Structure formats: structure tokens, C-alpha cells
Amino acid sequence: MGSYCIMASTKSQYKSYSKMKAITLLWLLIACIGCSNSTPKNKITAQDEAGSVLNVYNLDTLKLLLNRNINEIKSFRYPMGISLKDTVFESEDEAQWKGVVFYNKSVVLLFVETNWENTSIVKRITVLSSDIVGMKGLKIGAKFIDVKSDLSQTIPSYPDGYFGLKVKNDNQVTCFFNISNNQNLGVGNVKFETIPEDIVVEQILIE
Numbered sequence: 001m002g003s004y005c006i007m008a009s010t011k012s013q014y015k016s017y018s019k020m021k022a023i024t025l026l027w028l029l030i031a032c033i034g035c036s037n038s039t040p041k042n043k044i045t046a047q048d049e050a051g052s053v054l055n056v057y058n059l060d061t062l063k064l065l066l067n068r069n070i071n072e073i074k075s076f077r078y079p080m081g082i083s084l085k086d087t088v089f090e091s092e093d094e095a096q097w098k099g100v101v102f103y104n105k106s107v108v109l110l111f112v113e114t115n116w117e118n119t120s121i122v123k124r125i126t127v128l129s130s131d132i133v134g135m136k137g138l139k140i141g142a143k144f145i146d147v148k149s150d151l152s153q154t155i156p157s158y159p160d161g162y163f164g165l166k167v168k169n170d171n172q173v174t175c176f177f178n179i180s181n182n183q184n185l186g187v188g189n190v191k192f193e194t195i196p197e198d199i200v201v202e203q204i205l206i207e
Helices: 011-034 059-065 144-150 183-187
Strands: 005-007 082-090 096-104 107-113 124-127 164-167 170-177 201-206
Touching: 059 124, 059 201, 082 107
Parallel strands: 005 082
Antiparallel strands: 082 096, 096 107, 107 124, 124 201, 164 170, 170 201
């Protein structure tokens, strides 16, 4: 399988800056992929350990991929039309870690990644498609007003320009919102009750 590199961040910034920067750069890469006529052809046919199809369109089910060997997930059985392609993340200090991009035909659904400390074990999943849905309609494109009851009111600290909230009672899932028209949300000191109800979920991370 082919691979490509995505510049991310330094190791010390992995948990914050690379979380945002790598995704931003990936979107640029996806745009290029979308213009290509080549479609990944390596279909998954082997069963997972439960002998059933692993539903990648369900946010909770995706958690089963965490802490797995990244080569192991390639042997699972996925819904028809799903294919996988290897990728490589590279930080500014030249550390590299492995990843896998999931496609439905030529459309990118999500990618999973390891990290520089252990390049074999999956530590993060980034959801890129509104076809992947969680409980009560949590998905890419959902409005804050529709999901706020399921989100923690504790406002995490992220690099300037980014705004995210964790799912209530589930520290594994974080929703990042498009704040292009509400840039004040990306500079801190935000109160939950003042968050605009019309901002939409732009990215979902599971880690």
C-alpha cells in the first residue's frame, strides 16, 4: 500500500497543537485525493475476533479500534465498500508515526493513528464524515444547540483558534466546532452558557 506524510508538530506539543495542525493539513491532502482518479482497492475480508462486521459508522463502536495493534485492525471485517490505506504522520522534529485512512469508495471517513512513543498501537481516531453518528445524533455538522445537553460544560484549553468540548461522562470523545464566525471562542475565557447555538461540529476525536 502507498503511504504519504503529514507534517504535524513537535513531540512536546502532540496532545494539543498536533491534534489541530495535522487535521488541518489532512483536509488539504483530502482535497487532493478527491481530485485523483485512484481509489484504494485493498478491501477488508477477514473477521474481527467476534466474527462479525465492525460498524465504523457508529462512534461508540469505533472505540474498539483504540489500543489495538495498527496492523491488527487491517484484518477486521468492515461494511461493504470500506477500504483502508496506510499513511505516515511526521512532526517538525522528524518523529514519525503510523496511521490508516478509512474510505467508503473514494470518500474519506476517518483516520486512525499511533504516536511517536509507540508506532504500533492505535491511540487516536479522527472522524471526518457526517455518516459516522453517535448517540442522540452526535456527528460532523451537528449544531451546538442539538448536542449541548450531551457535552461537558467544562471548557478545555486548546491553542488559539480552536474550540472543543468533551462529551459528558466520556473523556474519550471530543467535539471541535467551526468558529470561523465566532473567533472569540478560540481565545479562552468562554462560558458554556454564552456559546452560540448555531456553531457546528467540525471534527470529532476519539482517544
